[in-house]
Amino acid sequence: MKKNKIRIGMVFTSMLLLTSCFGGGGSSSTPASSTKPDASSGPVTSSPVSTSSPTSTSSSQPTSTLSPTSSAPTSSSPTSSTSGSSSTSSSTPTIPTPVTGPRISVKLMSGAVEATPANMVEGAGALTLRAVVENLPNGVSADQVTYTISARSNSRLNILPPDASKPNEIQFTANMPGTEVIHIEAKVGDDTLKIDHRITITRNDAQYKTISTAAELKALLAQATITDKYMLTADINLNGENIKAATTAFNGVLDGNGHKISNFNIVGFEPNGAAGGLFQVVHGLIRCVEIEGNINVAAGFAGLVAKELGENGIIEDCSLSANNISEYSDPTWQRNAAVVSCVKGTIQNIVVRVLNSKSENQNKHDQILDIAAYLFDSKGVINNVYVNRNEPNLQKPFDPNGSGNTVVFEDFHAGLGDFSNSRAEDFDLDPTIWNLVNGKVPTLKKEGGSVDPTPDPDPTDINGIPVSEIPAGYNVYWNDEFTASTLNTNYWEHQTGDGSAYGIPGWGNSEAQTYKEKNTRIENGNLIITALRESADGKAYTSSRIRTANKVHVKYGRVEARMALPVGQGLWPAFWMLPESSSPYGAWPHSGEIDILEARGRLPGESTSALHYSDLAGNHQYQTSTYYFPTGRTIADYNTYAVEWDANSVKFMVNGNVYYEVANSIYTTQAAPDNVSAPFDQEFHILINFAIGGHFDGYKLPEDSFNSAELKVDYVRIYKKK
Structure with a gap:
């Protein structure tokens, strides 16, 4: 079966004639799209999700998809102290994110200002999507770019009559919840850039009457x-x-x-x-x-x-x-x-x-x-x-x-x-809406209210998770136990190359590898990412990087993975999170980053966690802490790394023990100085990667004897509080 298909509305209409379908030859009764958001440079609920241009090197992927950016601090002061851990805080300049080639930049506007999540609630008023091509090549001016924006009115989006003087804009009202895709093309010289831009509208529960x-x-x-x-x-x-x-x-x-x-x-x-x-x-x-x-x-x-x-x-x-x-x-x-x-x-x-x-x-x-x-x-x-x-x-x-x-x-x-x-x-179905289980008919996840009248009185597992392993006070929201024969592309996608295609060569961290899909496999119920010494794409090493962007995401809850990490100099495995869609707080670091687990392979007795954000002056800030394993245990063993977060704080855990907590009074973002929960009050998706070298451990590379190493993941799970 086909998987991970992006669906788009392809016809632009501003007036629609409704007719009726009656037996005996009357006329009948239109398309929308159901997809999930991805990270981008626009507001949180409006985001580019794919690019397709056979003659262009541009990419719609955002500059916010950096690798974990924890670094050994040059100066530090304790911010938290718990047994088996140490923590530091530091400020560093924002990492540059160079962009190569022309690309379509999209902004969602509410009047004269950029839209916020409050504008993306159903019934909140008219919005304008504005597309602009950045990084134009020499000899091409902005007025020489021609735009085609394709969408269609339906019950969810009401497309307003176009303004002929602004061909790079489309106006609409968001009337009902869900996700639509707007297709944008820009002709730049002989090249055509293409991007599908998701518009996600949040349900406004205050507008609903209940039926029970x-x-x-x-x-x-x-x-x-x-x-x-x-x-x-x-x-x-x-x-x-x-x-x-x-x-x-x-x-x-x-x-x-x-x-x-x-x-x-x-x-x-x-x-x-x-x-x-x-x-x-x-x-x-x-x-x-x-x-x-x-x-x-x-x-x-x-x-x-x-x-x-x-x-x-x-x-x-x-x-x-x-x-x-x-x-x-x-x-x-x-x-x-x-x-x-x-x-x-x-x-x-x-x-x-x-x-x-x-x-x-x-x-x-x-x-x-x-x-x-x-x-x-x-x-x-x-x-x-x-x-x-x-x-x-x-x-x-x-x-x-x-x-x-x-x-x-x-x-x-x-x-x-x-x-x-x-x-x-x-099944190419949204796993946050559907229960997807091998050998079973997909069923919908219930939100609140009563449940089936005859539930299993004593279930032994839920979604393949033994009941004994589900944390007290939580429900299973999503999980991948890696029981299939290949990576589930309904949940995960690869990010490949050296980062240049995303505008961040070296993945923003001077990493020494290039990422390949072939370095990922599923074996014996484990996701395995293998780093190899081999030449490819101008790099001396290959590895893999995967993420759930545009597929699985969560705002608040508990996210955990059971992992066995590689040991050796120059090895940098990571399990971390970024905002699911382009944040209302701007690009990284203002939009936030949650590093659940990072490790330096040459230090097998410890792991680290970190939060990245910006101070009120816009400078990159981070809080980080180190967990020290007890005697006889190392990162090479299977350990469970987790984050629990809500509007009040972010807690990091190893093997069920909270070892570091960052209160919302510590983190900030320049774009929302009065929001104590910002920037970690948005939907975040998961990333897992295995880097080589980079600044995290002082640019150290593997020993000459290194040929390969493996990162193993037993499962990844998301829980939400009951």
């Missing part, structure tokens, strides 16, 4: 028009209720929070008995909900969610189980589908199980299509879906009028059966 009972849900479904926003706070059993859709237009938001709507029957709402769903037409957003129900509409044009997904509508990150209990007589005009009958909008990141058996009743089996049944124009998008059946004639919606309409149809994964042969890494 069957009575409350039925009251919602009885409304003719819905414009409000709702969230589920419990699983809801409708006790066999017949749903005859009354809502002609769902224009709001239904966020399931991972909860389930089950045990209901969809029946036809039109006079001839056709058409059905929980709603008639969806123009808004439905996300993060599990839906299990029956469809009993012999006349067709029914789906579990709706008859029609309108042009602005989005259904994303949902799991559906459908049982079609009706039979049809007309294979052209009496089809149903598991999600919606007619599609003009976007259906993405969906898991579907059709429960009908062909051997028991082929008519019932064939009446229901996997996702959607009908097309009445070419505006729909079906992307990244996973279904149990493998019936090609039931996978793709069709145009019953024969007008040649098509749908954007990408990453359709069929034939998964009972999912017993599936692997977690097979």
